[in-house]
Amino acid sequence: MNxxxxxxxxxxxxPEDWSELRxxxxxxxxDMIDYIEHVRERPVWRPIPQExxxxxxxxxxREATELGAAYDEFSRFxxxxxSGNIHPGFMGWVHGGGTAxxxxxxxxxxxLDANLGGRDQMPIEVERQIVEWARSMFGFPAGASGVFVxxxxxxxxxxxxxxxxxxxxxxxxxxxVSAKGGVLRAYTSTGxxxxxxQAFEISGLGSDVLRRVPADASYRMDLPALxxxxxxxxxxxxxxxxxxxxAGTVDTGAIDDLGALADLCAKEQxxxxxxxxxxxxxxxxxxxxxxxxxxxxxxxxxxxxxxxAQVPYDAGFLLARNGELHRATFxxxxxxxxxxxxxxxxxxxxxxxxGLDLSRGFRALKTWFTxxxxxxxxxxxxxxxxxSLAKYLxxxxxxxxxLELLAPVALNIVCFRHRGNDALNAQIVVDLHESGIxxxxxxxxxxxxAIRAAFVNHRTQTCDVDALVDxxxxxxxxxxxxxx
Numbered sequence: 001m002n003x004x005x006x007x008x009x010x011x012x013x014x015p016e017d018w019s020e021l022r023x024x025x026x027x028x029x030x031d032m033i034d035y036i037e038h039v040r041e042r043p044v045w046r047p048i049p050q051e052x053x054x055x056x057x058x059x060x061x062r063e064a065t066e067l068g069a070a071y072d073e074f075s076r077f078x079x080x081x082x083s084g085n086i087h088p089g090f091m092g093w094v095h096g097g098g099t100a101x102x103x104x105x106x107x108x109x110x111x112l113d114a115n116l117g118g119r120d121q122m123p124i125e126v127e128r129q130i131v132e133w134a135r136s137m138f139g140f141p142a143g144a145s146g147v148f149v150x151x152x153x154x155x156x157x158x159x160x161x162x163x164x165x166x167x168x169x170x171x172x173x174x175x176x177v178s179a180k181g182g183v184l185r186a187y188t189s190t191g192x193x194x195x196x197x198q199a200f201e202i203s204g205l206g207s208d209v210l211r212r213v214p215a216d217a218s219y220r221m222d223l224p225a226l227x228x229x230x231x232x233x234x235x236x237x238x239x240x241x242x243x244x245x246x247a248g249t250v251d252t253g254a255i256d257d258l259g260a261l262a263d264l265c266a267k268e269q270x271x272x273x274x275x276x277x278x279x280x281x282x283x284x285x286x287x288x289x290x291x292x293x294x295x296x297x298x299x300x301x302x303x304x305x306x307x308x309a310q311v312p313y314d315a316g317f318l319l320a321r322n323g324e325l326h327r328a329t330f331x332x333x334x335x336x337x338x339x340x341x342x343x344x345x346x347x348x349x350x351x352x353x354x355g356l357d358l359s360r361g362f363r364a365l366k367t368w369f370t371x372x373x374x375x376x377x378x379x380x381x382x383x384x385x386x387x388s389l390a391k392y393l394x395x396x397x398x399x400x401x402x403l404e405l406l407a408p409v410a411l412n413i414v415c416f417r418h419r420g421n422d423a424l425n426a427q428i429v430v431d432l433h434e435s436g437i438x439x440x441x442x443x444x445x446x447x448x449x450a451i452r453a454a455f456v457n458h459r460t461q462t463c464d465v466d467a468l469v470d471x472x473x474x475x476x477x478x479x480x481x482x483x484x
Contacts, residue, residue, distance in 0.1 A: 021067070024067060024068055024071065028071060029107075031075065032103060033100060035079065036086060036098075036100050036103070037100075039086055039087050039088070039459070040087070040088060040459075042080075042087065042436075043084075043087075043435075043436020043437075044084040044087040044089040044090050044433075044436050044437065044438060044439045045082075045083065045084040045087075045090075045433055045436060045439050046080065046081060046436060047434060048081045051077075052076075052077040052078075052081055055073065055077045056077075083095070083439075084439055085097060085098075085457070086098050086457070086459070087439075087457070087459070088457055088459035088460040088461060088464045089436075089437060089438040089439060089460070089464050089467065089468070090438075090439045090457055091438055091439060091440045091441075091453040091454055091455060091457075091460070091464075091468065092439045092440045092441035092452070092453075092454065093441055093454060094248075094250065094277065094278050094307055094413075094454050094456050095306075095307065095456060095457075096304075096306045096307045096308065096309065096310045096311065096312075096313075096456055096457070097310055097456070097457035097458055097459055097460075098306075098310060098311070098312040098313075099310050099311075099312075099370065099374075099458075101369055101370060101373045101374070102310065102311050102312040102366045102369065102370050103312060104369070105365050105366035105368075105369035105370070106312055106365075106366050108365060109361070109362035109365040109366065112362060112365075114362045115359055115360060115361075116148075116351055116360040116361065116362055116363075116364070117350060117351065117352040117357065117358040117359055117360050118347065118348075118350025118351065118352050118353075118358075119344050119345060119346075119347060119350070120343070120344055120345070120346040120347030121344075121347070123362050123364065123365065124347060124350070124351060126362075126364045126365055126368050127148060127351060127363075127364035129364075129368060130146070130148070130317075130364050130367055130368060130371075131144075131145065131146035131147075131319075133371065134146050134317060134319045135319070137283055137284070137376075138280075138283065138295060138296050138298075138301060138319060139296035140296070140319060140321055141321065143321075143322070143323045143324070144319060144320060144321050144322075144323055145319075145320050145323035145326045145327065145354055146317060146318060146319045146320065146354075147317070147318055147326075147351055147354040147355045148315065148316065148317055148351070148360070148363040148364055148367075149316045149317065149318060149355060149357075150314045150316050151277075151304055151306070151314055151316035152193075152195070152275060152276075152277040152302045152303060152304050152316050153193075153195035153198070153199075153316075154316055154318075154356075155302030155303070155316050155317060155318035156193075156195050156196055156199045156244075156273070156275055156302045157195075157198075157199040157202055157203065158302075158318050158329075158330075158355055158356070159199075159244075159273045159300040159302055159318060159320070160186075160199040160200060160203050160205070160242070160273075161203055161329050161330075162271075162300060162320055162322075162325060162326055162329045163186075163241060163242040163271035163273065163299075163300075164177070164181075164184075164203055164205060164241075164329075165325060165328060165329040166241070166271055166322075166325055167184055167239070167241040167242075167271075168180055168181065168184075170328050170329075173329075176204065177204050177205055181204065181205050181206075181209070182209075183237070183238050183239045184205060184209050184238070184239050184240075184241050184242075185209060185211060185230075185233045185238045185239065185240045185241070186200065186205075186209055186210045186211070186240070186241060186242035186243070186244065187210070187211050187213050187226055187229060187230065187240070187242070187243045187244070188210060188211075188212060188213065188221070188243070188244035188245075188246070189212070189213055189214075189215050189220070189221035189222075189245075189246060189249070189256060190212045190213065190214055190215050191215045191219050191220075191221070191246065191249040191250075191251060191252070191254060192212075192244060192246050192249070192275065193246070193249075193250050193275060193277070195275075196210065196244055196275065197210055211229050211233075213225050213226045213229055215254070218254060218408055218410070219249060219251065219252045219254035219407060219408075219410075220254050220255065220256050220257060221245065221246070221256045221257070221261070223257060223260055223261075223264070226243070226261075226264065227264065230264075230268055230270075240268060240270055241270060241271060242270060242271045242272075242273060243261060243264070243265050243270050243271070243272055243273070244273045244274070244275060245258055245261045245272065245273070245274045245275070245298075246274070246275050246276075246279075247274055247275070247276035247279035247280050247282070247292050247295060248276065248277060248278050248279025248280075248282075248411055248412075248413075250277075251407075251413070251415065251443050251445065251452070252407045252408070252410060252413055252415055252445070253279070253390075253409070253410045253411035253412055253413035253454075254408075254410045254411075255279055255291050255292060255410060255411065257294070258274065258292060258293065258294030258295050258297075258298070259293050259294030259297070260294070261294065262294045262297035262298070265299075266297075271299045271300070272297065272298050272299045272300075273298065273299060273300045273301070273302070274295055274298045274300070274301045274302070275302050276292070276295065276301050276302060276303040277302065277303055277304050277307060278303070278304060278307035278308045278412075278456065279291075279292060279411060280292065280295060280301055280303035281303060281307075281308040281309055281379075281383060282308075282383060282411070283295065284376045284377075284379050284380030284383060285380035285381070285383045285384040286380065287384045287387075288380075288383065288384055288387060288411075291410075291411070298321070299320070299321045299322065300318065300319065300320045300321065301318070301319045302316070302317070302318050303316070303317055303319075304316050304317070305317060305367045305370070307456055308379075308382075308383050308386070308456060309367070309370060309371075309379060310370065310379075310382070310458055311366050311367050311370050312366055314363065315363045315366065315367050318355075320354075326354055327349060327353050327354060330352075330353060330354055330355055330356065331349070331353040331354075332353075382458045383412075385458075386412045386455040386456060386457075386458075386460070387411055387412045387455070389412070389455045389460060389461075389462065389465055390409050390411065390412045390413065390414050390453075390455050391409060392462055392465055393409075393414045393416075393453060393455075393465050393468070393469070394409045394414055396465065396466070396469045397414070397416045397469070400469065400473060401419075402418060402419055402473050402476060402477075403416055403417070403418060403419065403469070403472065403473070404416060404417055404419055406445045406446070406448065406450045407445055407450070412454060412455045412456065413452065413453070413454045413455075414452070414453045414455075415443060415445055415450040415451070415452050416450065416451055416453075417448065417449065417450050417451050418451075418472060418473075418476040420476055420479075420480060422448065422449040424476065424479055424480065424483075425442070425449050425450075425451060426442060426449060427475075427479055428451065428472055428475045428476055428479065429441070429442055429451055431471075431475040431479070432468070432471055432472070432475065435471065435475075437467055437468070437471045438453075438464065438467060438468040438471060440452055440453045440454075440468065441454075451472065453465075453468065
């Protein structure tokens with residue numbers, strides 16, 4: 001007697017009522033479009049009430065909750081209390097403002113739920129398209145390679161690892177840096193981002209391998225000091241192998257002399273890497289591109305599409321001139337990752353062969369939609385506009401007797417302060433945040449606390465700059481009177 005086939009009881013996470021989900025989904029979409037459209041009507045930032053924090057100290061849920069109830073909790077206790085970087089008054093950190101186009105693309109990517117580690121699928125072709133566009137943007141050769149990562153911090157780490165492989169050979173992956181790594185030396189400016197030294201720590205080379213070269217009066221790497229450092233190290237029997245230049249320092253927006261650094265690296269046979277987190281995309285603006293001349297001669301460039309390109313977080317990118325060296329640094333052979341000539345296991349080389357991640361999201365889609373929808377001409381105009389706003393703030397600061405400028409305005413970052421002491425300026429920044437008017441940050445230049453305004457958001461206008469300046473003067477006056 002044939003055994004009767006029995007189906008196992010079905011368990012799925014799909015909705016029982018698709019029409020109900022569709023209605024709620026349309027409401028969510030409309031709400032988020034309204035959220036972006038009416039961003040100016042809200043404060044930049046608001047303090048988080050304890051009730052909201054307490055909501056997210058709950059125990060792990062074992063029973064189901066209605067999607068509508070979860071969305072209500074999000075709407076009441078999450079959406080109102082973000083960092084505010086989509087707001088035009090957000091000026092504190094180098095964050096992009098995102099776009100509605102990018103938001104919609106992110107939704108499409110989530111619907112596909114593609115893993116871009118590998119396999120023969122069109123989402124990987126979209127990423128390869130971005131690699132080709134990046135090559136074109138920076139004038140890199142056909143053999144160059146690129147890969148999406150979380151952000152420039154991760155991209156800088158990959159670049160250090162590629163340079164390490166170039167200096168010590170692929171066998172370093174098996175043997176470790178050992179004694180050979182200890183004689184290597186790399187160089188960057190004192191104005192470089194802290195993630196550069198962290199990359200050396202994580203790479204196994206150690207941060208002692210990295211020499212911090214002084215910056216000049218314009219906060220750019222001091223080239224004579226760099227030449228002396230390299231000569232000293234060679235004379236001491238050490239092996240210089242890498243120079244990290246910066247296109248847009250985090251403090252002041254300064255850009256190292258990339259052309260001169262490229263000349264020096266070519267002469268000394270050093271890997272030339274550029275941390276261009278936001279500044280690299282100045283190549284899209286005819287007005288600003290001369291500031292990054294020489295970037296096309298780099299061996300590798302790290303940058304973020306989620307900053308000046310306004311792609312929603314996260315969308316970092318590494319471009320490497322020597323694609324073979326890039327792949328040799330990360331590619332791995334394993335039976336379960338076997339490549340085939342045909343079928344779903346085809347499509348080699350896979351993106352996972354150029355970085356640390358095997359599981360990778362579809363970051364390329366929101367980037368593709370952004371570039372396809374707006375084009376680089378319009379994006380370049382937006383970038384130039386943010387720099388014009390910085391110049392406008394510079395003029396306003398210089399025109400106000402209560403304020404002073406602390407650094408040259410090289411790009412889109414302005415460092416200034418009230419003429420009071422450091423404590424007063426720190427309090428002014430807190431007042432600005434809590435008022436919801438604007439959200440600058442602080443930094444220290446020459447031992448003095450600076451109010452730092454970074455213009456990245458495409459929504460920011462001169463009225464937002466005026467609101468910032470007027471509020472700094474008003475809060476400074478109020479606090480000075482209170483302390484007398």
